[in-house]
Amino acid sequence: MNPNQFASYGLTEELLETLRLLKYHTPTPIQDRVIPLALAGKDVIAKSQTGTGKTAAFAIPICQMVSWEENLPQALVLEPTRELAVQVREELFHVGRKRRLKVPAVFGGFPIDKQILTLKQKSHIVVGTPGRVMDHIRRESLRTEKIRCLVIDEADLMLDMGFMEDVKMIMDSIPGKPQILLFSATIGDRVKLLADAYLPDAVFVEMESETETAQGIQQAVYNTGAEDKYRTLFRVLVRERPSDCMIFCGTREMVNVLYRKLSKDGLRCGMIHGEVDQGERLKTIEAFRDGRIHYLIATDVAARGVDFDNISHVVNYDFPTNKETFVHRSGRTGRNGRTGKAISLVTEEEERLKQTVEAYIGEMLPVMECLEPDEAEIRAFKNSQRNQTPLKVRKGALLNRSIMRLSIGGGRKSKMRTVDIVGAICNVEGIISDDIGIIDIRDSLTYVEILNGKGDLVLEALQSKPIKGKVRKVRKTKT
Numbered sequence: 001m002n003p004n005q006f007a008s009y010g011l012t013e014e015l016l017e018t019l020r021l022l023k024y025h026t027p028t029p030i031q032d033r034v035i036p037l038a039l040a041g042k043d044v045i046a047k048s049q050t051g052t053g054k055t056a057a058f059a060i061p062i063c064q065m066v067s068w069e070e071n072l073p074q075a076l077v078l079e080p081t082r083e084l085a086v087q088v089r090e091e092l093f094h095v096g097r098k099r100r101l102k103v104p105a106v107f108g109g110f111p112i113d114k115q116i117l118t119l120k121q122k123s124h125i126v127v128g129t130p131g132r133v134m135d136h137i138r139r140e141s142l143r144t145e146k147i148r149c150l151v152i153d154e155a156d157l158m159l160d161m162g163f164m165e166d167v168k169m170i171m172d173s174i175p176g177k178p179q180i181l182l183f184s185a186t187i188g189d190r191v192k193l194l195a196d197a198y199l200p201d202a203v204f205v206e207m208e209s210e211t212e213t214a215q216g217i218q219q220a221v222y223n224t225g226a227e228d229k230y231r232t233l234f235r236v237l238v239r240e241r242p243s244d245c246m247i248f249c250g251t252r253e254m255v256n257v258l259y260r261k262l263s264k265d266g267l268r269c270g271m272i273h274g275e276v277d278q279g280e281r282l283k284t285i286e287a288f289r290d291g292r293i294h295y296l297i298a299t300d301v302a303a304r305g306v307d308f309d310n311i312s313h314v315v316n317y318d319f320p321t322n323k324e325t326f327v328h329r330s331g332r333t334g335r336n337g338r339t340g341k342a343i344s345l346v347t348e349e350e351e352r353l354k355q356t357v358e359a360y361i362g363e364m365l366p367v368m369e370c371l372e373p374d375e376a377e378i379r380a381f382k383n384s385q386r387n388q389t390p391l392k393v394r395k396g397a398l399l400n401r402s403i404m405r406l407s408i409g410g411g412r413k414s415k416m417r418t419v420d421i422v423g424a425i426c427n428v429e430g431i432i433s434d435d436i437g438i439i440d441i442r443d444s445l446t447y448v449e450i451l452n453g454k455g456d457l458v459l460e461a462l463q464s465k466p467i468k469g470k471v472r473k474v475r476k477t478k479t
Contacts, residue, residue: 004016004019004020004024004025005025005026005027006019006024006025006027006035006060009035009036009039009060010039011060011064012064012099014098014099015060015063015064015095015098015099017098018094018095018096018097018098018099018399019060019095021396021398021399021402022094022095022395022396022398022399023395023398024056027053028052028053028056028057029052029207030046030048030052030053030054030057030205030207031053031054031056031057031060033046033057033205033207034046034054034057034058034061034181034205035057035060035061037203037205038057038058038061038062038149038179038181039061039064039065041179042179042202042203043179043180043181043199043201043202043203044180044181044182044202044203044205045182045184045187045195045199045202045203045204045205046181046182046183046184046204046205046206046207047184047185047186047187047204047205047206047207048183048184048185048205048206048207049185049207049327049328049331052207054153054183055087055088055091055153055307056091056095057183058077058151058153058181058183059088059091059092059095059096060095062075062077062092062096062125062149062151063092063095063096063099063101063125065148065149066096066099066101066124066125068099068100068101068124070124070146071122071123072123072143072145072146073123073124073125073126073142073143073144073146073147074124074125074146074147074148074149075124075125075126075147075148075149075150075151076125076126076127076128076133076144076147076149076150076151076170076174077092077125077126077127077128077150077151077153078128078129078130078133078150078151078152078153078158078167078170079107079127079128079129079153079154079158080129080130080153080154080157080158080161080163081129081157081306082107082108082109082129082278082281082282083272083281083282083285083302083306084153084154084306085105085106085107085127085128085129086105086107086282087306087307088127088153089103089104089105089127090395090396091395092125092127094395094396094399096124096125097396097399097403097437097438097449098399098437098451100436100437100438100449101124101125101438102121102122102123102124102125102438102440103123103124103125103126103127104118104119104123104126104127105126105127105128106119106126106127106128106129106132106133106136106142107128107129107132108129108131108132109278110278112132112135112136112139115132115136115141116136116139116141117412117443119136119141119142120141121440121441122418126142129163130158130163130166130167130170131163131166133166133170134166134169134170137169137170137173144173144174144175145175147174147178148178148179149178149179149180149181150170150171150174150178150179150180150181151180151181151182151183152167152180152181152182152183152194153183154183154184154185155182155183155184155191155194156184156185156186156187156188156190156191157185159188159190159191159194160190164190164194167194168194168197171198180198180199180202182194182195182199182202185328186324216334216338216339216340217330217331217333217334217339217340217341217342218339218340218341218342219330219341219342219343219344219363219365219366220341220342220343220344220365220366220368221343221344221345221346221354221365221366221367221368222236222343222344222345222346222367222368222369222370223346223347223348223367224345224346224347225347225348226347226349229317229345229347230258230261232345232370233247233258233315233317233345234265235370235371235372235373236315236343236345236370237267237381238373238377238378238381239370239371239373239377240313240341240343241381241384242294242295242312242313243294243310243312244288244291244294244308244310244311244312244313245294245295245296245311245312245313245314245315246295246296246297246298246303246308246311246313246314246315246329246332246333247295247296247297247298247315247317248297248298248299248300248303248314248315248316248317248318248320248329249297249298249299249317249318250299250318250320250321251299251318252273252274252275252299254317254318255271255272255273255297255298255299256271256273258271258297258317259271259297262295262297265382266382266385266386267294267295267385268292268293268294268295268385269293269294269295269296269297270284270287270288270293270295270296270297271284271296271297271298272284272285272296272297272298272299272302272303272306273298273299273301273302274299274301274302276302281302284296285306288308289308289309289392289394290391290392290394291389291390291391291392292391294385294389296308297317300320300325300328300329308332309335309395310335310338311332311333311335311340312333312340312341313333313340313341313342313343314329314330314332314333314340314341314342314343315342315343315344315345316329316342316343316344316345317345318345318350319344319345319346319347319350319353319354320353320357321353323356323357323360323361326357326360326361327360327361329342330342344365401453402451402452402453403437403449403450403451403455404449404450404454404455404456404458404459404476405447405448405449405450405455405476405477405478406447406448406449406450406455406458406459406462406474406475406476406477407445407446407447407474407475407476407477408421408445408446408447408448408462408467408472408473408474409444409445409472409473409474410444410445410446410467410468410472411441411442411443411444411445411446412441412442412443413443413444414444414468415468416441416446416467416468417441417468418439418441420467420468421436421439421441421446421448421467422436422439424462424465424466424467424468425448425450425458425462427465428457428458428461428462428465429461430454430457431454431457431458434451434452435450435451435452435454435458436448436449436450436451437449437450437451447477455476459474459475459476462474
């Protein structure tokens, strides 16, 4: 058998090499069902939870199908939240890296003028939230005439958030009949209405039951009084010593309160909810991904769809009022064959909610006793929080090793063009056009990626080689 099972889909060698560097060797069930359908040009409605590999299920076929030579966007991906747009853009960027695909993300909360300038450059795939995408379409900064594939991701959440009309207008703005790939954790009335109107011939793919909880997830309930809830939580954390933990609260106010209490007790934690500044939210998510913080306190809406690898524990500080939410929260641990633990703190007032969940999932949640830790255990736990753990290796790290990103002095203001950059770099001995990756021309700086481990060669040559008539300041920068 081919060591990389993605080869059976007929993908290009450069895409297969990228997947190998991203450590994608065996397709997940959703990928195995969706990728061949997408490559065959079929419309697809896929019912699948977050964390099943569904982003790659559409990212891989899109990156295979897109033509590098075309300057206008050929694929559009709609996401319900800014955090999801950033996350999915990163996945598409990694998968399409060796094909030099440019993947801008557009969403509210950031200056639209900068996004307009980005969209004026060559763009292959655009990822965005419906409101901001529609804004760009109205301004004609996002042109849709070349779009061949539209992805509607997390459709149930998107429509629940009131984006139905925006989504319809976006679909209507795309000429002809683009391929549509719709992904949703649940297929409710709104999703059915949209599918009936726009995807009458779609292939329906269902991966699991709505009530299914992963086999590798160990459930535990700790009964507590409302006044003792924080003390119970702290005891549980001392006993469990989670490596990476998401703690869910029912309200923004409770997220704030819990963040202050855990921080005061010395835990490396962060928080996300709707009132946290957008930039801070993104920084907190990145810190949790990198391992700089180990506890992320969140509301359901803020955390929905934001995907993390290898979460050891999920804690329901406030028991969810919706049975599907319980399944979604629990499913953030124990992914991709791993084990994990979902812990629920339950007050007397929440007992009925627990019983509703038990009936829904078809099993009893085991009630555990949490013993008071001694002083030595508490001291050891707090000491472990003070010690900085090694940062996690991020997805794309192996890919980045063969790619160097350079910054070049000069951009749009000095009339720098892509052809100027390519011409200068191709004049370096041993460099061909296939060694040049994504070129991003800003106002006063230009960024260019050098592929195939040839970055040092180009960096040294450009210290004395003129670009557009003069020697530029060229430096290595972060990928």
